[in-house]
Amino acid sequence: xxxxxxxxxxxxxxxxxxxxxxxxxxxxxxxxxxxxxxxxxxxxxxxxxxxxxxxxxxxxxxxxxxxxxxxxxxxxxxxxxxxxxxxxxxxxxxxxxxxxxxxxxxxxxxxxxxxxxxxxxxxxxxxxxxxxxxxxxxxxxxxxxxxxxxxxxxxxxxxxxxxxxxxxxxxxxxxxxxxxxxxxxxxxxxxxxxxxxxxxxxxxxxxxxxxxxxxxxxxxxxxxxxxxxxxxxxxxxxxxxxxxxxxxxxxxxxxxxxxxxxxxxxxxxxxxxxxxxxxxxxxxxxxxxxxxxxxxxxxxxxxxxxxxxxxxxxxxxxxxxxxxxxxxxxxxxxxxxxxxxxxxxxxxxxxxxxxxxxxxxxxxxxxxxxxxxxxxxxxxxxxxxxxxxxxxxxxxxxxxxxxxxxxxxxxxxxxxxxxxxxxxxxxxxxxxxxxxxxxxxxxxxxxxxxxxxxxxxxxxxxxxxxxxxxxxxxxxxxxxxxxxxxxxxx
Numbered sequence: 001x002x003x004x005x006x007x008x009x010x011x012x013x014x015x016x017x018x019x020x021x022x023x024x025x026x027x028x029x030x031x032x033x034x035x036x037x038x039x040x041x042x043x044x045x046x047x048x049x050x051x052x053x054x055x056x057x058x059x060x061x062x063x064x065x066x067x068x069x070x071x072x073x074x075x076x077x078x079x080x081x082x083x084x085x086x087x088x089x090x091x092x093x094x095x096x097x098x099x100x101x102x103x104x105x106x107x108x109x110x111x112x113x114x115x116x117x118x119x120x121x122x123x124x125x126x127x128x129x130x131x132x133x134x135x136x137x138x139x140x141x142x143x144x145x146x147x148x149x150x151x152x153x154x155x156x157x158x159x160x161x162x163x164x165x166x167x168x169x170x171x172x173x174x175x176x177x178x179x180x181x182x183x184x185x186x187x188x189x190x191x192x193x194x195x196x197x198x199x200x201x202x203x204x205x206x207x208x209x210x211x212x213x214x215x216x217x218x219x220x221x222x223x224x225x226x227x228x229x230x231x232x233x234x235x236x237x238x239x240x241x242x243x244x245x246x247x248x249x250x251x252x253x254x255x256x257x258x259x260x261x262x263x264x265x266x267x268x269x270x271x272x273x274x275x276x277x278x279x280x281x282x283x284x285x286x287x288x289x290x291x292x293x294x295x296x297x298x299x300x301x302x303x304x305x306x307x308x309x310x311x312x313x314x315x316x317x318x319x320x321x322x323x324x325x326x327x328x329x330x331x332x333x334x335x336x337x338x339x340x341x342x343x344x345x346x347x348x349x350x351x352x353x354x355x356x357x358x359x360x361x362x363x364x365x366x367x368x369x370x371x372x373x374x375x376x377x378x379x380x381x382x383x384x385x386x387x388x389x390x391x392x393x394x395x396x397x398x399x400x401x402x403x404x405x406x407x408x409x410x411x412x413x414x415x416x417x418x419x420x421x422x423x424x425x426x427x428x429x430x431x432x433x434x435x436x437x438x439x440x441x442x443x444x445x446x447x448x449x450x451x452x453x454x455x456x457x458x459x460x461x462x463x464x465x466x467x468x469x470x471x472x473x474x475x476x477x478x479x480x481x482x483x484x485x486x487x488x489x490x
Contacts (some may be wrong), residue, residue, distance in 0.1 A: 026054055030063045039067045058087060062094045066135065069097045077101055085116065093132040095120055096144075100136050103143035107150060114151040114166070121165045125172075125198050127230045133176040145173045168196050175202045180209060197226035201233050204240075213240040231260045238269065247273040264293035268300050275307055283307045298327035302334050309341055317341040332362035339371060348375060366395035370402055382409040400431035407434075411441060 026049045033042035046060050054060065061084060068077035081098035084091060099116050102109035126132065133141065148166050157163050167186045174183035184206050187199055204219035220237035238253035251273050257266045271286030287304035290297065305320030321338035325331060339354035352375060358368035373389035376382075386409050393402045407422035420442035427434035 026060055027063075030060060034063060034067060034070075039071055042067055058084060062091050065094045065097050069100065070135070074101050074104060085119075092120060092126045092129050093135070096132060096136060099144050099147075100140040103140060103147050107147065110147045110151045110154070113144060113147045114155075117148055117169045118165055121168055121196065124227065125196060127198070127228060129172065129198055130176065133172060136176075138177050141173050141177045145170060145177075148173075168199060171199055171202055175205070180206055197223045197228035200226065201228050201230070201236075204233075204236060208236060208240055211243075213243045216240045217244070231257055234260075235266070235269075242269070242273060242276075245276070247277050262293070264290045264297060264300070267293065268297070268303065271300075271303055271307070275303065275310065278310075280307050280311050296327055298324040298331065298334070301327070302331070302337065305337060305341065309337070309344070314341045314344040318345065330361050332358040332365050332368070335361065336365065336368050336371065339368070343371075343375070351375070364395055366392045366399070369395065370399070373402075373405060377405050377409055380412065382413050385409045398429060400426045400429035400434070403429065404431050404434055404437075407437060411437075416442070 026045060029045045030042045033039070033045065042063065046064055049057065049060055061080060065077055065080045065084065068074075068080060077097055078101035081094045081101065084094045085098050095116050099113050102113055136144075148170055151157075152163070152166055157166065171183050171187040174180070174186055183202060187203060200219045200223035204216045204223060207213075207216035207219060217237055217240045220233050220240065223233050224237070234253045234256045238250045238257065241247070241250035241253065251270060254266050254270050254273070257263065267286045267290040271283045271290060274280070274283035274286060284304065284307050287300050287307065290300040291304070294300070301320045301324040305317040305324065308314070308317035308320060318338065318341045321334055321341055324334045325338065328334075335354045335358035339351040339358065342348075342354060343351035352372065355368045355372045355375075358365055359372075362368075369388045369392035373385045373387075373392060376385035376388065379385075386406060389402055389406045389409070392399070393406070396402070403422045403426035407419045407426060410416075410419035410422060420438065423434045423437045423442060427438065
C-alpha cells in the first residue's frame with residue numbers, strides 16, 4: 001500500500017510541471033507574438049494548442065479575443081468574448097472587449113454593459129487594468145462611458161454602494177482617455193476604495209498633475225498599501241518625493257522599481273537625485289547606465305552634461321549637450337545649457353547663438369533672456385542688456401539677480417533713479433549685495449559698477465522647485481520630468 005501511494009505521489013510530481021510547462025509554452029508564445037504585433041503567428045500557436053488538447057484553452061481564447069479586437073474583427077470578438085463572459089470567470093480584458101463590442105451597437109446594450117461593470121468591480125481589478133484599457137480605442141472607451149452614464153440616469157441609481165460601483169469604473173474610463181476632470185469628479189465622493197486600490201493610484205496621478213505632491217504621495221501610498229504594487233505606482237511616488245526634495249525616499253522607491261524592471265528611465269531619475277544630493281560620481285554612473293540601456297534618450301545626455309558642468313568639466317558638458325540636441329533639436333533648455341557651457345570654455349559668440357536658439361524655440365524661457373542680458377552687461381552694451389533683462393523680469397519677476405543687473409546697467413548709463421529702483425527691487429527679493437549698492441551709490445556719491453559683480457545667476461528655478469543655491473553655475477541643477485531648470489534647464 002505504501003509503495004502504491006509513493007507511485008501516485010511521483011506521478012503527481014511528474015505531471016504537474018508538464019501542465020506548467022504547457023502553460024508557459026503556449027501562453028508566453030502567444031503573448032510575446034501579440035506584443036510584437038505578430039497576430040498570425042499567435043493564431044498558429046493557438047491552433048497547435050487546440051490540436052494538443054491544451055487543458056486551459058479558455059486562457060488562450062482570451063488572447064485570441066484580444067487579437068480579434070485589434071484586427072477589427074468585431075463580430076467574432078463579440079461572439080468569443082460573450083462565450084468567455086458566460087463561463088463566469090473574471091477576465092478584465094475580454095470583458096472590456098465585450099463591452100466595447102456591445103457599445104458599438106448603441107444604447108440597446110446599456111443594461112448588459114452595466115451588468116458587466118458590476119461583475120468587474122465585484123473583485124479587485126487586475127493590477128494591469130489601466131494597461132488593458134489602453135488597448136481599447138478611445139472612441140470605444142467613450143462609448144462605454146456614455147453607456148454606463150446613461151444607465152445611471154435612466155435607472156435613477158441612488159443606492160450609494162451601487163452608484164460607487166459605476167463611478168469607480170467610470171473613473172478608470174475617463175482617466176484612460178485623458179478626461180482628468182471627469183475622472184476626478186467621478187471619484188471624489190468615493191475616496192474609501194480599499195477594494196479597488198487602482199483608484200487611489202489614479203487620484204495620485206491627478207493630484208500630481210495639479211502639482212499637489214504631498215497629497216499625491218498619500219494616494220500612491222494608499223494604493224500600494226492596499227495591493228496596487230504596480231511598477232508605476234512606485235515610480236510616480238518616487239517622482240513626487242523628488243519634487244518634495246525627499247531624495248532618500250525617492251531613491252528607495254526607484255530601487256524598488258529596479259527590482260521589477262532595470263529600466264533606463266529609473267537610472268536616469270536616480271542620477272537626477274544623486275545630482276541634487278551632490279553625489280556627482282554616483283550621478284555620473286547612473287546616467288552612464290541609462291545611456292547604456294538607451295543611447296537615444298536625449299535627457300540622459302543633457303543631465304550628464306549638467307553633472308559635468310557641476311564638476312567643472314565643461315568640455316565634456318559641451319559634448320553631451322550637443323549630443324542631446326542632435327537627438328532632439330528643438331529643446332530650448334538644452335540650448336540654454338549648451339550656451340552656458342560654451343561661455344565657460346570662452347566661446348562667448350557661440351554661446352550667444354545658443355541662447356538665441358533657445359529663445360526661438362521657447363520665447364517664454366526667461367533664463368535665456370537673463371543669460372543674454374548678463375553677457376551684454378559684461379560687454380557694457382547697456383541698451384541690449386536692459387532689453388533682455390527687462391524681458392527676463394517680465395517672464396520671471398521673482399529673480400533678484402535680474403533686477404540687480406538692471407540696476408548696474410542703469411547706473412552705467414547714468415540713470416540713477418531707475419538704477420536705485422532696480423537695486424531696491426533686488427534687495428526686496430533678497431539680493432545680498434543690493435544693500436551695499438543702495439548705501440554706497442544711491443545714498444552717496446556715484447561709483448562705477450565692478451566687473452566682479454556680474455554673476456551667473458544662482459537662483460533660477462531648479463530641478464524640483466525654486467531652490468536657493470549658494471554657488472554660481474555649479475548649483476544650477478535640473479527639474480524632474482516636464483519641469484524647467486535654472487541657468488541650466490531640462
